[in-house]
Amino acid sequence: MTFSVVVLAAGKGTRMKSSLPKVLHPIGGKPMVQHIINTVKKLGATHIHLVYGHGREQLQDKLSHNDLTWCLQDQQLGTGHAVQQAAPQIQDNEDVLILVGDAPLIKESTLQQLIAVKKHADLALLTVELKDPTGMGRIIRQGEQITAIVEHKDASESQRQIKETNTGMMIMGGKDLKRWLSALNNNNAQGEFYLTDVIEMAAKEGKSIHASQPSSAIEVEGINNRVQLASIERAYQSEQAQALMMQGVSLLDPSRFDLRGELDVGQDISIDVNVIVEGKVKIGSNVTIGANCILIDSIIEDNATIHANSILEQATVGQHCSVGPYARLRPGSVMKEQSRVGNFVEMKKTILGKGSKANHLTYLGDTVVGEGANIGAGTITCNYDGVNKFKTIIGDGAFIGSNSALVAPAIIGVNATVGAGSVVTKEVSANELAIARAKQRNVSNWQRPQKK
Structure with missing residues (x-):
């Protein structure tokens, strides 16, 4: 019936x-x-x-x-x-x-x-x-x-x-x-x-x-108050953790893992404490997730490592990639095979090419980075003029020196170099060196501002 x-x-x-x-x-x-x-x-x-x-x-x-x-x-x-x-x-x-x-x-x-x-x-x-x-x-x-x-x-x-x-x-x-x-x-x-x-x-x-x-x-068991809500939440999370471990996932502390969506897993995955998974997330095989990471609607491919305190949202991390610690991949971020972003690096609508790296203190927004490029510490792609967003293209093998600002729209050619501390506003062609710094001037007897 x-x-x-x-x-x-x-x-x-x-x-x-x-x-x-x-x-x-x-x-x-x-x-x-x-x-x-x-x-x-x-x-x-x-x-x-x-x-x-x-x-x-x-x-x-x-x-x-x-x-x-x-x-x-x-x-x-x-x-x-x-x-x-x-x-x-x-x-x-x-x-x-x-x-x-x-x-x-x-x-x-x-x-x-x-x-x-x-x-x-x-x-x-x-x-x-x-x-x-x-x-x-x-x-x-x-x-x-x-x-x-x-x-x-x-x-x-x-x-x-x-x-x-x-x-x-x-x-x-x-x-x-x-x-x-x-x-x-x-x-x-x-x-x-x-x-x-x-x-x-x-x-x-x-x-x-x-x-x-x-x-x-x-x-x-019904839920009538916040205490019961918390109790049922923990029971639910315990069920999810047990199911994942039966699929071959190592949870270093099952009581400190939260699944708030759907998780598709491969084999030999290690997940440290306080990791939160939201939306639909796919994790390949031989992946390590460090402590305190948040994964939202993202794909992590085989042999990747997500170090502690990193946040991924609508991002794709390719094979053998490394993320973090303290990295943030915002929607539209794609890391190609063997690329790396390190501590305090933020990406948004950016493709980081195979083998390229941005190891620390960098913002890459609306950017396409080719293969084998190196983005120095403190580099910023200036993609927003207050009204519109613009794109930055960084070619294969390019080297961007520390503390550089690339004012979009910007094109950095294949194997080009940008000297540290440069503010780049013009195209840099292949194999060129761009140095864009104000001439140093030392002012004697400089009077510092006083607190009013």
Whole structure:
């Protein structure tokens, strides 16, 4: 049977103390509810119905790239009321998987297992055993048969001793669900319409109700405050680190690595502490990443080394290249094979040719550097006149002396040399030496400025 999914994401999340809707708070660099949507997409659901309310514009903006049916819950009157907003979209002849939007670590395999259990029952619940179930709905059984879910505030003292709890995730037939939703009432301590009441309705009709459990309680742990957000973030990062290590990546300290996107890796990669990966990053084989580096939407090819405290964003680092320490490669930076940038070098929209190097204290913007060129310390390509950007071309084998300023548009020819301290405003042809310095003048009895 086909199935659709209802994701409950309408809550404000008051305990987050934030203007951002709770389900948009990030885990691993993306909204927590996006993790759930991504997992659901893998299951092959025919439709994903998102029940939303608080911060509706923010939700629609952040999640607009997904194929969702938006179900508005203007007033938050409980989980049953939330699912009622999706009821018009639900077909009688389909199963409906109901998920909560604040448990981002739920695994595809756990949901597949829940769906499989439903094939042999009228209704399947995802439950979890907790050492401390305070605040959670308790699973009431008569023998093996589930008969009800009682919310903590409505539970008797004996019911509060039960360790098996409700996760808020369940699957049932669409026709049954709509009938039970229409019969809900809010006669309880909270004055809300509980989705959990449908369990008792199903039991009274003699429906078979089976349970499934996740492999780990962390999968179904919800997030209600910043402390829980941080805890789930660390659990998520631990999962990512373990998966990478199983692929052959050496993480010098797995607890100090953050993956906030997608990472494609080769073999024999070593990553030091406090490295952050964002967006889509690809790392080839035999690559070393030093401590405190940030890699964003970049490609690092085989046998490259990224030294400590370097930042790469939308950059490509070729084979056998060396970057840093303390280097910054901004969007559009391309390092060809065996090139090098050293400490405190910044590149932007620049191609550094094969074997070329800029070892320290240099800015290269809107520049194309040929092969085997040497860029001396303190060199700046002056690419911006305050309004427009201009390009600098540096030929193969060129040597740029320290503390030089190349005022774009500029062309430095093949094997040309620029003397240290020069401000170059004209083309330097192949094999020429350019020296562009003011004549030194020493002023006697110079009076330094005085502090006023």
